[in-house]
Amino acid sequence: MFPFGTRRSAKRAVRRGAAQLTKLLTAAAKPPRSAVRTKPKAAAKVAGIKKAGAPKTGTPKTGTPKTGTPKTGATVRARKADASRKAPGRFVAIDQLRVHTIVRGRGRPVVLLHGNGTMAEDFAICGLIERLATRYRVIAIDRPGFGHTARPRARIWTAVEQAALVHRVLEALKVERPLVVGHSWGTLVALALAAGGLRELRGLVLLSGYYYPSRRADVTLSKTLAMPGIGEAARAMMNPAMGRLVAAQAFRHVFRPQAVPPRFEAEFPVEIAMGATQLRASTEDASTMNTAASGLQQTYPRLQLPVAILTGDADAVVDVDEQSRRLHGEIAGSTLKVLPGLGHMIHYAGIGPVERAVDDLMAPAGKAPKAPRMSTPVGAVPGRA
Template identity: 65%
Template sequence: MFPFVTRRGTKRIVRRAASRIAKALTPAGSGTRKAARSSAAPSGGSTLAEMRAKMRAGAAPEGPAPGRFVEVDGVRVHYIARGKGRPVVLIHGNGTMAEDFVLCGLLDRLAARYRVIAVDRPGFGHSPRPRHRLWTAAVQAGFLDRVLTRLKVENPLVVGHSWGTLVALALATGGSRELRGLVLLSGYFYPSRRADVTLSAPLALPGFGDAARSLIPRAMGRALAAQSFRHVFRPQPVPARFTARFPVEIATGATQMRAATEDAATMNNAAAVMEHRYRRLRMPVAILAGDADAVVEAEEQSVRLHREIAGSTLKRLPGIGHMTHYAARLQVERAIDGLMKPGAGTRTP
């Protein structure tokens, strides 16, 4: 789950944002209009108008996209689809995008035998994140359901990684769509005390969060992203192909940074809403977790979920960190293939 900001860095950004907003709201009568405009401008040279433009930002990034687009609820959603056959849907985690499944090699390998669809969740990659709704895991699951309907996807196997497991479970427990099963990678399923949730709360506030995030210089954003990449891949090194090809400029852009902080701030509530529904799941569920995960505690999350869902399988991955689809891709493929076998997609109540 990335990008993240340190506790000290967050406090500094929040203080600076509060100061800038206070200056911007200072009545012109307290000084000359020119002085008021000058005091509202940050030292980096941005004007108040530019700051407001950043605060309104919700559009997808410009530039070529690796996949296709479909419009749902007035939102132009980006997705990557390859292969033919029975459908497998991939849901990415926080701070990343559908392209992540291409870089790790999972999407293309699965596409040799299945129809594989990876969707940029709202605000990530090349999908915008409209501000007129609160994009909780449940709302994103309902939105994804309508995307899959537009793409004529029926009875898919849904694979979620990290924060994406919350969307996968919301889709499964919502009951609006028949699923072949779930494969949950490095997931977060139960609320807990997390520093990233606490630190993201002020940065997720409308208006204030936009102003605070606009204070992060682009160079600092790239440095924080690099630090975050090392953290989520630990103890494995960051793969060279990821370093070379992952779209850092998109990941640290205004829209995705807003989406990432909002998702981090709402993850505990999303888990709390759903945790009492897990026992009612009546579909095949495969759970994979690295025992060296520095982001999510496997014992508190994946092992506990396995105990709650009757008939689920759990694969503990020795020495593997959070990015299981990179470091343990073959094991992930086997779990998917296992649930895609004829007869594997059914379970007796």
């Protein structure tokens, strides 16, 4: 969700952000001016040294020196933000990793995989979980490091590794032959799950996806932020006020040309999205997206399952022709629907076509179930005019 597009204005914005980040990190590394200019006499007082007189008696206070990265106020706030919001779903334990899932409804299974920078709750806020749960068993999964799922550092969380984790989660939930819906970065995990052949899938619904490597300024910046030390320092500087400003800019970008929906503004957990864990996950995923796409693209022509591809023709994050149209040409029997005037978050303004794509792949030919009418419009907050 957060990666910027390939337009020149976006590249300039990313370069400016990188330059500002470099200045901040350089300034943070310098000792404070007051410490540099401390006079010897003052320094002696600070150190507790006296020029004359008997030394103090008694047992000196000792202690084990603290090691590791110091906890700044911003770091502590970020960690608290990660855990402060109550998880709306249930956890599935996979090798000591507690994976957060939102499970609703009954029937044949539909699995939802979110994009970069978001989480499983995104599908609840847009209304897709509620609408699909009237006739399907819906399982939305927080990918590693997003929402309420941790991201262990001992593992490199490539799209293939994340697909293997999703497979284990579905196994634990006794899910058989699911339809997998992926949005943005989540499409890479969906395609890796299909290509790996770990389980039989009913089909794929791919929304605003990224399928082929390309030159992107955000990938370069993310590689820098994903480096140990630099990333931690940058995230420590992200106080709540700065986090809200960065998030607001990112939201406007990914929803463009649509406005950010009121319900999204009211309910999306920004404190988690801008917390230390999810920021690290976002930068790591963004830095590896070209590698992931490059490794998967050779498998596309060999896919032997129904695939529905949906995208907006006004997407400011991914190029429609270079990504969705090209994929449609490589997967035999796939369908492509380009939604006019819609941006990257098509599961909001384009929730109707997304829902119909799910129904088309879930039902026998010509017998797709009729989607029920919803009393509350998507993007609106119940109780608000």
